[in-house]
Amino acid sequence: MGEAARIVVDPGEFAGAAAAWIAEAINHAVAAQGSCALALAGGSTPQPVYRALARPPYDQAVVWERVRVYFGDERAVPPDSPDSNFGTARESLLRHLAIPEKQIFRMEAERADREVAAAEYARLLPQRLDLLILGMGPDGHTASLFPGSPALDEKERRVVTVIGPKPPAARLTITPPTIAAAEQTVVLVTGGDKAATVERVLRGPFAPKDLPVQLARSGTWILDKAAAGLAE
Numbered sequence: 216m217g218e219a220a221r222i223v224v225d226p227g228e229f230a231g232a233a234a235a236w237i238a239e240a241i242n243h244a245v246a247a248q249g250s251c252a253l254a255l256a257g258g259s260t261p262q263p264v265y266r267a268l269a270r271p272p273y274d275q276a277v278v279w280e281r282v283r284v285y286f287g288d289e290r291a292v293p294p295d296s297p298d299s300n301f302g303t304a305r306e307s308l309l310r311h312l313a314i315p316e317k318q319i320f321r322m323e324a325e326r327a328d329r330e331v332a333a334a335e336y337a338r339l340l341p342q343r344l345d346l347l348i349l350g351m352g353p354d355g356h357t358a359s360l361f362p363g364s365p366a367l368d369e370k371e372r373r374v375v376t377v378i379g380p381k382p383p384a385a386r387l388t389i390t391p392p393t394i395a396a397a398e399q400t401v402v403l404v405t406g407g408d409k410a411a412t413v414e415r416v417l418r419g420p421f422a423p424k425d426l427p428v429q430l431a432r433s434g435t436w437i438l439d440k441a442a443a444g445l446a447e
């Protein structure tokens with residue numbers, strides 16, 4: 216595992232700094248290959264970042280028409296539910312941008328047969344995401360890969376169903392091979408309540424079965440000072 220790249224910013228600068236980093240990474244992928252396969256994280260932490268990306272300068276400075284949008288996980292709720300990762304991202308980010316509808320791929324986790332939904336989503340995911348955005352729970356989970364979950368042993372399938380401890384419990388999630396294959400991964404973390412976990416994840420022994428977000432340990436971590444354990 217390589218040393219994580221860490222970017223630590225003042226809490227008030229978190230959204231702007233993360234948006235700038237993500238915008239540059241997307242534009243880099245578009246410049247290199249003509250498109251960018253981007254996977255969004257759920258949870259509350261990325262929402263201010265998404266709102267920043269939806270506003271000037273990033274609403275125009277990114278070639279959004281060339282971006283294909285995927286999700287790292289989804290809860291088994293309809294897209295209009297406030298718990299839907301897609302629905303939340305649509306409001307904070309997607310509906311403000313010029314991304315063609317057919318380039319937005321939500322996980323249909325509310326379907327009666329989630330196994331089929333997982334298999335179908337795995338087929339439409341590209342072999343390699345260009346940019347994977349992840350969050351981290353205080354227990355070290357990421358996407359819907361929770362500590363101790365059998366999904367962490369998955370070696371082949373790229374999307375699986377899980378029942379997690381965080382409500383809504385029934386979910387779809389990407390798996391370790393999908394995270395490993397991503398060209399770039401960025402983990403967004405804020406708040407002093409996550410500082411001790413950040414420390415264990417970045418400096419402790421590599422044990423992703425206990426701390427799943429360690430699967431992204433060699434990615435870029437954007438932290439506010441509180442999450443980085445730095446006193447204000």
Ligand code: 6PG
Nearest residue numbers: 257258259260350351352357358
């Ligand atoms: C989800 C997420 C999850 C999230 C973390 C952090 O759907 O629940 O994708 O992995 O990123 O739980 O959530 P917060 O940013 O709300 O703390």
